[in-house]
Amino acid sequence: MHAVVGADSYLAEQALESLLADWVGADRADSVQVLRGDETSWGRVLEAARTGSLFSSRRAVVVRGADGIKGEGDELAAYLKDPSPDARLVFMAGKPDKRKGVWKRLLDAACVHSAEPLKGRAARGYVADQVRRRKLALREDAFEELFERVGQDLRRLMGELDKLEAFAEGQRGPLGADEVSAVLGRGLAQPLYRIGDAFVGRKRSELLALMETVLEEGEPPLKVLATLHYAARRLRAARGLREARLPREALAGRLGVPPFKVQELMDAARGWSEAQLETAVFALSEADRKVKTGADARAALAAAVVEATGGARRAGARPGPR
Numbered sequence: 001m002h003a004v005v006g007a008d009s010y011l012a013e014q015a016l017e018s019l020l021a022d023w024v025g026a027d028r029a030d031s032v033q034v035l036r037g038d039e040t041s042w043g044r045v046l047e048a049a050r051t052g053s054l055f056s057s058r059r060a061v062v063v064r065g066a067d068g069i070k071g072e073g074d075e076l077a078a079y080l081k082d083p084s085p086d087a088r089l090v091f092m093a094g095k096p097d098k099r100k101g102v103w104k105r106l107l108d109a110a111c112v113h114s115a116e117p118l119k120g121r122a123a124r125g126y127v128a129d130q131v132r133r134r135k136l137a138l139r140e141d142a143f144e145e146l147f148e149r150v151g152q153d154l155r156r157l158m159g160e161l162d163k164l165e166a167f168a169e170g171q172r173g174p175l176g177a178d179e180v181s182a183v184l185g186r187g188l189a190q191p192l193y194r195i196g197d198a199f200v201g202r203k204r205s206e207l208l209a210l211m212e213t214v215l216e217e218g219e220p221p222l223k224v225l226a227t228l229h230y231a232a233r234r235l236r237a238a239r240g241l242r243e244a245r246l247p248r249e250a251l252a253g254r255l256g257v258p259p260f261k262v263q264e265l266m267d268a269a270r271g272w273s274e275a276q277l278e279t280a281v282f283a284l285s286e287a288d289r290k291v292k293t294g295a296d297a298r299a300a301l302a303a304a305v306v307e308a309t310g311g312a313r314r315a316g317a318r319p320g321p322r
Contacts, residue, residue, distance in 0.1 A: 001080075001083065001088075001091075002111045003090075003111070004016060005112055005113070005116075006117070007115070008115045011154065012092055015113040015115060020062075024059070031055075032059070032060045032062060033061050033062070037063055038065055042071045042072075042074075046079045050079075052086065062090045064092050066092055067094060072102060073105075074102075076105055118152070126154065130161060134161065141260060146164075146184075163184070192214065192223070192224070194210055195227050197231075200265060207305055211302070212298075215297075221301060234255055235265075237256075238268070239274070248263075283303075283308040
């Protein structure tokens with residue numbers, strides 16, 4: 001008896017596929033019965049498990065949405081004492097009520113497979129393992145590009161890996177961020193981190209073009225401003241850490257960037273003086289004030305970028321209220 005528990009549909013289906021492949025193989029026409037929890041009862045599920053087949057020596061009974069099975073499940077205790085040897089029961093439940101006696105008994109007796117959504121390092125580790133299994137060569141910046149564009153939805157990530165795998169056939173060398181960006185296309189919003197990178201590098205033309213793109217794609221102007229403010233704070237932090245003798249991973253944690261971005265940010269920080277950073281922060285604060293008081297957002301953002309990537313702040317100027 002097996003229980004696949006969790007709300008991530010991709011992980012749940014992967015676990016189910018593995019269980020079925022191991023038990024009944026590829027030919028499942030007469031060996032797999034699928035029930036829906038909200039349409040069945042515990043008694044019917046267990047009856048299906050006990051009912052033999054004339055066409056298959058091994059059977060699987062899969063209950064989707066098993067947390068909706070009707071009844072108290074008193075029949076389960078008797079079944080657990082004498083389970084059907086040729087049937088594999090698989091209960092798929094997003095969030096079973098573990099306070100109920102039937103689920104306590106089931107989860108104690110079953111082999112439980114987690115399908116809980118993966119976040120942060122766990123999601124990245126899972127995808128990195130999938131990349132290795134596929135022998136897909138991605139540079140570190142390409143891996144970051146994938147996550148920035150797609151997020152942590154495993155089903156979407158695996159679909160994009162399929163596209164990258166097809167693209168990589170016949171390619172020489174690992175794929176970089178630009179190639180990943182081209183393959184994934186414009187169906188997903190332009191990552192805001194590119195705006196931050198362009199600001200840090202004082203690439204004014206690129207920054208203005210990127211801002212126009214993300215605004216056209218529906219990003220709120222204040223979110224773009226927040227991205228620019230965050231980039232300015234990272235620059236100031238990088239300037240403060242220039243003399244620190246810290247390993248790359250430690251610097252990455254202090255600066256809030258992936259390790260491969262550390263050197264790029266530290267190099268960029270050398271091109272900014274404290275006065276230039278003051279000018280940038282002042283310009284962004286002014287844009288923030290204007291947007292919040294009803295000024296044309298695109299014009300305010302463009303003016304801020306031009307001033308922020310220019311020279312030192314004019315004498316006597318003071319940032320407006322945030």
